[in-house]
Amino acid sequence: MPIIFLLLQVINTNSWPSYRFNIPNGNVVPNPCNPADIWTAVGHGKPKVFAPRNPFGEDFLRYGLTWNRYLCMTDSDGDGRTNGEELGDPTCEWEQTNPTSLSTTVSHPGVCEPIDSPVCAQKPDNHKCSSQRKLDCPSFSRNDTEQLKINMTNAHVPIKLSSYVCLEVRLPYDKDYHLLAAEPIIDKTKIVDQIQIFACDSGLHSRVYNHPFECGEKPRGDCQSLIGGYSRHEKGICFPPKSGYRIGKTGCRQIIFQIRYKNPYLNPALYDSSGITLYYTRYLQRFELGNKLISVTHFTLPTGMKTTTITSEYPGECSTMQMSRPIYITGAFIHMHSYGRQQIVELIRDGVPVEVIADGTGFKAHNLRGTHLKKPIRMFPGDSIRTVCWYDTTTAKTPIKWGLLSTNEMCSTSLMYYPRNDWLDATATSFKQIPLCKLQTTGEANGCHFGRLFDAVRQTDATSIALEHCAAEKICTNACASIASVAFTHPCLTGDNYELLQSRLTRKFERLKNFMDALKLCRVEQINNTKVLEAVFPTTDIPPTVDSNIDLSNFHIPTGEKTRRNNAGIPIPFQITRSSTSRMSSKPNQRLRPVSGNSIHPQHVIEANELKQQSAKRLSRAHKQSVPSRRNLVRATAFPTSGFPKQINTRGTRTFSSQGEQKVLSLKPREHPLAKLANLIHSMHNPSNV
Structure with missing residues (x-):
């Protein structure tokens, strides 16, 4: 008998979570004592299970555990509002099989509210709020x-x-x-x-x-x-x-x-x-608490990938220079958007992970989730912080770019730490794989010494004038083309480094902006000219890109003086000039500029007039085929049948070698020389020379 009684008590007091779907808004009924919490067991005296029924629960049982007009029009808790009004169905039209639009104003149908009102306070069986808050924080009682x-x-x-x-x-x-x-x-x-x-x-x-x-x-x-x-x-x-x-x-x-x-x-x-x-x-x-945002920007996620990872690191070189002493990390908030699936933030010491600051396994978009450490994590100067974000792009139709919009993606972490003043208020953001903090400390990142590049652009006034002219007039002169051909082989102007210099992050640096705009203009023109030349000449006749290992120590732009023959009477490689009408000048008796440091065998030298005539004929054919202006095509006197750039000499002449032959490509600028920037670019290749 006692066992049967206990079983009946359990059946009588136990709540079934599925019943909340039998009433309108049953899954979002708020706790009157803490509206941020959901009262799961709506028909019972406590928010969860194993509690006696409240007045609404008794009426719900009386009317057959279903929502009907009788239950809807009843005021179970006696606070002056019907159950339908409290659950967002004041007209009693809602049906489980055919749910209608409901009001979002929901209150508890089994608890008289407001609880501390005179009417509700007189009800002895009404729910009483505990003095303990949902968020138990000592600061509330100070x-x-x-x-x-x-x-x-x-x-x-x-x-x-x-x-x-x-x-x-x-x-x-x-x-x-x-x-x-x-x-x-x-x-x-x-x-x-x-x-x-x-x-x-x-x-x-x-x-x-x-x-x-x-x-x-x-x-x-x-x-x-x-x-x-x-x-x-x-x-x-x-x-x-x-x-x-x-x-x-x-x-x-x-x-x-x-x-x-x-x-x-x-x-x-x-x-x-x-x-x-x-x-x-x-x-x-x-x-005193501080906040540090660690993030990676300007990345792009490919489509159709079940797993794609983005990794960024706040390196130890930066923490060494930006932290005066150890700091203590107390918590973190991770952030991704709809394609994010997992995010992990680790503390790295001597190349080995030593602590997990935040583990966002099971991440769901648009759901703030923080890590609150009971024992703060100690971070020393020289430690690194690595962030890894995982994404699922199988449903994406186009590549997803980094950005602040909900249609973009992010990978960021907000760290809370103390003492605030022991960690400088400096950036901990990465541009793709480039930690921007290095630009604020050592100035060197991803194989490029950005500090020296900025100094080169800032201090070379003559270069700035020339490049400003190219950028303002939107033309690529010979001077700009010459420096661009060398600049694009530099580590600072390739890959992620080039994209960083092109980004809005550096747009406030006016001279760098002019420098990059001119280089971009010349790059576009170079691509267009290459397509034209491929249509006019065999592909193998086009000189390949200048190799990054070329010795640039003595490079400067040719000035265009007359050349001469050597002591043996051998014609020395020449250069092309352009008249104001963009025609190629042809002076049969013009002597040729020597190629410093090169010994040219007589049988390997092509006479100047012959080469000029060949080039003029080719350019004439190109013009007849409706190609871009001749000004953009006058670049070379000859193109090798095969080969690679051997060197750029002190007069700016490229010499190509191929099976014992040498042919010369030389440029004459219309602007003044840009030797200083070229030498600075070379010095950045070889820091020991600075």
Whole structure:
């Protein structure tokens, strides 16, 4: 008999989670004591299982465990609202087999609300809220804290399946404070997907919009320090004991409060007043928290790949120069978009992983997820931080580029650490595989000494004038073409390095911008000319690209003086000149410029007039075939049948060798010499020469 009684008690008190789908909005009924939490067992006295039925549960059983008009019109908890009104079906039209559009204003049908109202307080069996909060944070009970409540104030929810709405907030700045914690205030549980709080740069005091506005997933560039928020995994902010995040006079003066809304039925009449409460104190804590954004940018993901990885590293060379002493990492927030599947952040010491800072296994997009370390991880100067992101692009129809939009992808981590002042406020972002912190420290990265390149461009005034002319007039003169042919073989102007110099990150450097614009112009012209020449001459007749191992130590642009014959009367290799009408000058008696350091056998020398006539005929044929202007084609006196560049001599003449033959390519610029930059480029190849 006792056993049967116990079984009946279990059956009577046990809740079945599937029953919540028998009522409208049954899976999003909020906990009256903590709206951020869902009351799973709607018909029972506690949010979870194994609790007696509440008044709504009794009525639900009485009406056959189904939603009908009788149950809908009943006010089970006696708070003056029918069950239908509380569950978002005031007209009692909802059916499980044919669900209709519901209101997103949902409250608990089995708990009299507000709980502390006079009517509800008189009900002895009504639910009582525990004094313990969902987010158990010691800072909530401190006597020295002040509160700042921030909310959207009846903000309109965009008519989109998902959207981001931001509110810029100015913090107290009469003195310095330490932010200790933050607690969410959720108005509409069903439509509020997540909340994020972004701290703006210290000292920023710009105009603040006092009204909510639709924004992107990532806020503006000077407000990207993510310090916490709310989601299915995050219930607020609670910084470690004896630590705080500086706000106020010399700290963060502004934050961006962002909510991601869901509007699955595209309801045009949705409004929300969710917000957050900040807890801060004027008594500065022992440890001041800092925030470091570690990310990789400007990458592209291929389509149709089950697994694609992006890896970036904040190297030890940077931490050595940017950290004055060890710091302590207290937590991290990882961030990817819809194609992201996993993200791992590791601390590397002497090339070996020693700690996992954050493990984002099972990552789901648009779901704020943080790692809060009970024991902070100690990071020494010289340690590295490696971030690896995994993506699944099998459903992508086009390559996915890095970017801030939800259709782009990201791979970033926001680290919280202390003491803030022991880690310089410098970048920890990588441009593809180039750690930008190296440009701020050693100046050398990915095989390029960017510092020397910048100095070369900055100090070579004559070069700047010539390149500015090319960039402004959008023409590639011989001078620009000559320097471009050498520059494009330099490590700084290949691969990721070239893309970095072409990016907006360097656009503020005016001379570098002119330099890159001129080189880009010459590169496009070189490609176009190559296509034309391939159509006019055999492919093997076109000189290959200058080899990067060529000795450039004595290179400078030829000045165009007359050449001569050697002591034996042998004609010495010549150069081509252009008249103002873009015609090739032909002076039969013109002597030729010597090729320094080369001994040319008489039988290997092609007479100047003969070569000029051959080149003129070829260019004439090219012009007749409607090719680009002759100005762009006058580049060479002869093209070898095969071979490779042997050297660039002191007069700028390329000599090609092929089976004992030598043919010469020489350029005459219309601008003044650019020797200084060429020598600096060579010195960057050989640092010992600097």
